[in-house]
Amino acid sequence: MTERTPKIVVIGPAYVEMAVKCDRFPEPGRVEDGSGFSCTPTGPGVNRAIQAALCGCEVYSMARVGEDCFGEMIKQNLSRFGVSTDLVYGSHAISSGVIMTLVDGRGANRCCRSAGANKVFGRDEIEYAAAEQAISSANVCLIHDSLSQEAIVAAIRSAQIHKTRTILEVNLPIPDRGIVHALDWPAEFYNTDILVLHFAGLLCGSELGAGGEQDLKFIATELVTKGVRCVVTSMGSHGTLLADRQGTHLVAGIASEMIDHTGCEDAFCGALAACYGTGDNPESAVRFAVAAEALARSRFGLQDALPVKEEIITLLQDQPD
Numbered sequence: 001m002t003e004r005t006p007k008i009v010v011i012g013p014a015y016v017e018m019a020v021k022c023d024r025f026p027e028p029g030r031v032e033d034g035s036g037f038s039c040t041p042t043g044p045g046v047n048r049a050i051q052a053a054l055c056g057c058e059v060y061s062m063a064r065v066g067e068d069c070f071g072e073m074i075k076q077n078l079s080r081f082g083v084s085t086d087l088v089y090g091s092h093a094i095s096s097g098v099i100m101t102l103v104d105g106r107g108a109n110r111c112c113r114s115a116g117a118n119k120v121f122g123r124d125e126i127e128y129a130a131a132e133q134a135i136s137s138a139n140v141c142l143i144h145d146s147l148s149q150e151a152i153v154a155a156i157r158s159a160q161i162h163k164t165r166t167i168l169e170v171n172l173p174i175p176d177r178g179i180v181h182a183l184d185w186p187a188e189f190y191n192t193d194i195l196v197l198h199f200a201g202l203l204c205g206s207e208l209g210a211g212g213e214q215d216l217k218f219i220a221t222e223l224v225t226k227g228v229r230c231v232v233t234s235m236g237s238h239g240t241l242l243a244d245r246q247g248t249h250l251v252a253g254i255a256s257e258m259i260d261h262t263g264c265e266d267a268f269c270g271a272l273a274a275c276y277g278t279g280d281n282p283e284s285a286v287r288f289a290v291a292a293e294a295l296a297r298s299r300f301g302l303q304d305a306l307p308v309k310e311e312i313i314t315l316l317q318d319q320p321d
Contacts (some may be wrong), residue, residue, distance in 0.1 A: 006277030009059045009134050009164075010270075011155050012045030012144030013118040014063040014088070016070040017099040024103050028125075040302070041077035043097065043118075044144040044169070047263065047303060050081045051270025051292065052142070055309040057277060060134050062087040070096035071117070073213040077303075087131055091117040121147050135274040136162035139277035142269065145170045149186065156188040167273055173200050175215040180222040190227035194282055196269060197233045216241050217248045220321035230282045233292065234268050236261075240286050251286045254294035254319065263305045267296035271312060291315045 017178035018244060021036035049061040065071030067090040074096065075085040097116035103109045116228050125131060135141055141159045143166065145154055152168070159166045172179060189195075197220070213235075220231035220243035231243040239253040275285040291312045299305035 004278050005056060005058055006139040006274065006279075007060070007137060008049075008052045008273050008277050009060045009062060009087075009138045009141045010045055010049040010052065010273070011062040011141065011147065011151070012048060013043045013097060013115070013121075013146050014041065014045045014061070014065055014074045015043040015097040015099050015113070015116075015118070016040065016041045017101060018075055019103060019109075021103045021108050023105045025108075025110060033037055039073075040127075041074040041187055042099065042302060044146065044266070044269075046074060046078060047266035047306070048142060048144070048270040048273070049078060049083045051267055051306045052274045052277075053081045053083050055271055055274035055292075055312070057274045058084075060084045060138070062086055062125065062131060062134070063124065064089045064091055064117040066091050066094055066096035066117045069097060081303075087125075087128075087134060089117075089121075091120060091124055094120060094159050109259055116145065121151055121178055123150045123154040126158055126168060127270055132158055135164055138164050139279075140165045140167060140273045142167045142273040143169065151232055153186050153188045156191060160191060165194075165276060166192045167194045167196060167269070167276065169196045169198060171198045171200070174315060175199055175212060175219060176232040177215055177218050180219055180226070187227075190223070192228060194230045194232055194272070194276065194285075195223060195228045196272070197231060198265060199233070213241070213250075217243065220248060232272070232282070232286055234265075234290070236264065236297070237294065240290055242286055244282065251283060251290060254290055254315065256294040256298040260300045260305065261297060263296040263299075263302045264293050266302070268293040270306070274309075287316065288312060291319075 019038045020034040022032045022034045026032040034132050045063040053059045095116045096299040100112045135158045173234045223231050233241040237253040239250045268289045272289035275288035296305045
């Protein structure tokens with residue numbers, strides 16, 4: 001990663017997660033005593049932006065929150081890490097997005113999520129003059145697919161008009177070779193520079209099973225033939241599959257102790273955008289992201305586990321050639 005300061009626009013949902021620890025999950029109609037409580041801003045739009053800022057980028061978060069105490073909490077959290085909240089819009093008639101989590105004595109959890117203001121984030125927010133200006137001057141626009149499709153399409157179109165590099169994250173079910181033909185995506189999804197695939201339940205290559213990596217290669221190749229310039233799929237310490245018009249290959253993973261996987265995707269995608277924003281090629285950006293993910297995996301927590309640029313560079317320098 002070069003020393004220049006890239007400008008990154010992160011477009012994704014923002015939530016506040018309220019988590020309560022208890023010995024056991026309550027049965028219907030019963031109340032269990034809790035032993036701990038936390039209230040933390042989170043969500044792809046928040047955490048990816050913070051990781052990019054920790055990598056030394058000028059970062060703008062684009063999201064929608066309610067005009068309530070949770071919305072203020074989200075904005076203050078972003079500001080604490082140096083992320084601009086000028087494009088975090090407030091909604092009068094709807095609350096901020098929230099996640100309610102119960103964690104029992106064995107560490108199992110049950111969650112309920114209310115999208116709140118995230119649900120009304122649409123094309124208008126992207127076409128707002130200040131948003132257009134931010135995208136036009138950015139080096140990379142990182143977009144998460146859990147927002148409305150019209151918002152995603154508008155963001156990709158805006159980035160293309162202004163020749164801003166785009167990274168789109170999409171969530172898919174467990175890998176299946178027929179999945180690409182079943183996708184009902186707009187054409188704009190195939191016009192991104194980097195498409196990051198997240199598969200449900202896939203944290204490392206060992207979970208793929210026999211032939212799983214070949215399935216991932218097949219899916220990635222199919223997406224490249226449809227127009228995507230580069231497809232990236234992280235398999236944790238097993239490595240990251242990168243596919244482009246020159247073929248597919250595995251970028252080696254970095255072994256680290258699995259302490260907590262909570263912040264892995266945030267670290268990977270935020271660091272990927274940061275490095276790609278400096279003008280590095282996708283493979284160099286993926287190597288940088290792999291190191292960020294390895295560091296996050298070896299620590300407890302979410303935002304506290306996200307590494308700074310110097311730590312990522314040091315880890316990369318310590319790797320054998």
